[in-house]
Amino acid sequence: MRERLVVIGNGMAGIKCVEEILKLDPERFDITIFGEEPHPNYNRIMLSKMLRGDVAFDDIVLNDWSWYKENGITLHAGVRIIRIDPAGRFVFAADGSKVPYDVLVLATGSSAFIPPISGADKEGVMAFRTMEDCETMIQSTGSCRKAVVIGGGLLGLEAARGLLHLGMEAQVIHNAPYLMNRQLDVMAAGLLQAELERQGMVFHLSKNTVKITGRKRAKGLRFADGSTLEADLIIMAVGIQPNIELAKDCGLRTNRAVVVDDYLAASIPGIYAVGECAEHRGIAYGLVAPLFEQARVLAKVLCGRETGPYTGSVPYSQLKVSGVDVFSAGDIGDRGVITAIQQYDGIRKTYKKVTIANGRAAGAILYGDISEAPALLKAVQLGEEVTKLALSDSTENPMEAAAAAMAEQETVCACNAVTKQTILQAVTRDGHKTEEEVRKHTKASSSCGSCRPMVQALIQLAASGKAVAGTTEEPAAAEKVPVCGCTSLEHAELKQAVSGMSAFSPEEVFAQLGWQQKEGCEVCRPAVHYYLALQKYSTESYEPHSSPAYGSVDPSRITFVHDGPMEQGFGGEGCAGLAAELKLRWDGLSLPAPITAAVAEGTVSPAAVLIRDLGLAACPAGWEVYAGGRGGRPVREAQLIGLSETEEHAADLATACLQLYRKEAWYEEPLWKWLERAGLLSVREALYDPVRQKSLLAELQDWPQPVETV
Structure with missing residues (x-):
């Protein structure tokens, strides 16, 4: 039976x-999605291009109506959730529907912030955030001529460029002394402002709006310094x-946003948050790349796959602002950092x-030419030493040079985690020749x-x-990890070296392999004992635990979980009898690492067979045998290993x-690994x-059993 996944939010x-x-x-999962907007999933970032007339709505749709149907997803478009019941695990919608969930993902996003300015509720005042906002701005061209944008950040500048395209006057009000003050410095902002003024924008910097004038409809602005502006x-x-x-109404812990841990879990079990509505380590991100990084981690968590924690993202912007390429990453302020490289080409x-x-890269700004953006972003993310930040003096095309120098595994499209190798393969292997074909194939x-x-x-x-060998870097080889400080051998090498040495004593093994400590240590001693025991099939002379000086392989490292009372052998009923038989067979076995085993009436039972090292679940056809589960994070x-009709075959x-695990695994290697x-x-x-x-x-029947040591 599938788990019920409900996602509140149909955004990116x-x-x-x-x-x-x-x-x-x-x-x-059986997936149900609720979205307040009456549209399929679309690319909100592209609204500015739609406002300029560069694209139509269909061009910015990421997943059309058919995608939901093809994937068996129930979509409630244009339906708002009004309440969450965490105790009963239900969500309640404005249309009267009540939907149960096993897992709930909050992806409610954010809304435009409307500052507490007198008159902000007047007709003619609006935000630029949704498809409906975009359509309203387009429809206003017939009745409005003088438009003002409050806000000189990325979104404000894109909105102003769209208004210019619609034939309106576009004036930008910004409370800071220069544009995009969170992403740029004075120099880059000045270059950007000069270019946008050339396009027709008018800027009013260091201005604080205190009132929107007009009776019912907006007629203009009044600033703190007493000046006014018509609009x-x-x-x-x-x-x-x-x-x-x-989230607040249902009792979740919130601050600026919904507080989540490193696995995007909220404060109530079964509820997660992702995107702009999530606050991780005190930060709520508003850029696409961090939100997609969160989404990939959360998907693995929900699917029970191994994943590292989400530890945060380096904030960066790499956008075309009104026709000008701009890149910014990391800390570009004046506090705590110093300028290592600064270049300006006036031509x-x-x-x-x-x-x-x-001495390490902390931040970067590029204006006009962003060909070095991938390399600089990597340098900032890794905190590379300043000596590695080479100055570009090549006479060839910078973007082509950067493309050739980029490592194959380096990410090109951070939003969708597309690497250089993926794009090259799309062209050379899959035959996609145009930009549009590559975009559809890879999402880059x-x-x-x-x-x-x-x-x-x-x-x-x-x-x-x-794009041939030599122009890209090979992935770095995995770092060699010795068994312990007594040797330089890895487990695989030690196991191979011990092969055929079962007639040897442990001290002879240590001497033969050049151990630094004559008697080994508490880490390598049990590993050597275990690998020597593996050679029992070629000789009967080795007793694995006859020498207490070298420690022993811990026996009975199996924890059993099962449904029902323990019975004796197959004479018991159902899973209890099967559990008893396995316990009898496996009792006292030495293992590479501890394991948990479960026998249950099905996969969804208190025994939780799907998160055990070995699990057997009853099914209509007999028994399902599973391996490699893990209950701890991740x-x-x-x-599924296989199906068996009878208990004995299972x-x-x-x-x-x-x-097979006992024979092939390295010592202390978990079964799942x-x-x-x-x-x-x-x-x-x-x-x-x-x-x-x-x-x-x-x-297994003949395997040497552990001998108690004193």
Whole structure:
């Protein structure tokens, strides 16, 4: 039976999470989505292009109506959720519907922040945030001529550019002394302002609006210094505020947004938050790339896949502001950082600045030419030393040079996590020749569009045949991890070295392999004992625990969980009898690492077979045998090993799997890691080979049992 997943919010973050879930485990959830807007999922970032007339609404739709239907998703478009009942696990909608959930994801996003200015509620005052806002602005062209945008940030400048395109006067009011003061410095902002003034915008900087004049409809603005400005359309673009009313009303912990942990879990079990409505480590992000990073982590958490925690994002902007390429990342202020690189080209109208803190990259600004953006973003994210930040003096095309120098595994489209290698393969292997084809195939540049120049350069690079070995870096080899400080050997090397040495004593092994400590240590001693025991099949001379000086392999490292009272062998009923039989077979076995095993009436039972190392679940056809689950974070769902018609065959299959793990695993390697390393298909082939399975079962019966030490 599928779990019921309800997502409140049909925006970019929530749907990105759903997309990732469908990639990982499309059969896991019955998915229901509620969205307040009566539209399918669309790219909000592209509204400014729609306002300018560059694209139509259909061009910015990310997932059309058919996508929901094809994936079995129930979409309630234009329906608002009015209440959440965490105790009963229900959501209540404004249309009267009541929907149950097992897992709830809040992706409610944010709304435009309307500052407390007198008259802000008058007709002719609006925000620029939704599809409806965009349509209203377009419809205003017939009755309005003088438009004012309050806010000199990214959104405000894009809104002003759209208003110019619609034939209106566009004046921008900003309370700071220069534009985009959170992303740019005075120099870059001055260059941007000069270009936008050339396009027709008028700026009023260091102005604080105190009143919107007019009786019922807006007629103008009055500022704190007493000056006034006429206007018949006023656009608020001063920021956003997370939509957290639902979260607060149902008792979730909130601050500026819904407070979440490193796995996007809110303060009530079963509820998660992602996107602009989520506050992680005190930060609520409003840019696309961090929201998509959160969505990918949350999808893995919900699907029970291994994932590292979400630890936060380096805030950066890489956008085309009214026709001008601008990039900003990290800390570009004056406090705590110093300027390491500053270049201005007055002819090309390009500007570059890199800041450092403690000798490492802290922030960067690019204006006019953003070809170095991927490399600088990586430098800031990794905190690279300033000596690695080379100055660009190449005479070739900067974007083409940057595309050729980029490592294959480096991310080009941060919004959709698309690498250079993926784009090159789309051209050279899959035959996609145009930018549009590559975008549809890989999703690169389909969100904010800021990576479009680099995508174009990579397509040209692939088409030219110059994308060959030597132009990209190979992925770094995995770091070698020795067993302990007594040796330089890894577990795989130690296990191979011990092969055939079962007639040796442990001290002879240590001497033969050049151990730094004559008697080893508490880490390597049990590992050597275990690997020596593996050689029992070629000789009977080794007793694995005969020498207490070297410690022992802990026996009985299996924890059993089962439904029902314990019975004796197959004579018991159902899972209780099967659990008793397995306990009898496995009792006292030495193992590479502790495991948990469960036998249950089904996959959704208190025994939770899907988060156990080994799990057997009753089903209509007999028994399902699972392996590789994990209950701790990150939670991992067990993989289906096979089906068995009878209890005895299920016990044989699970026991053969356990013995294969004992033979192949490295000491202290969890079963789930071994399964991931060995490969599910390979394990299945071994267990379903009649000869191999019989051999494994016979080996386990003859396996040396642990000898108690004193």
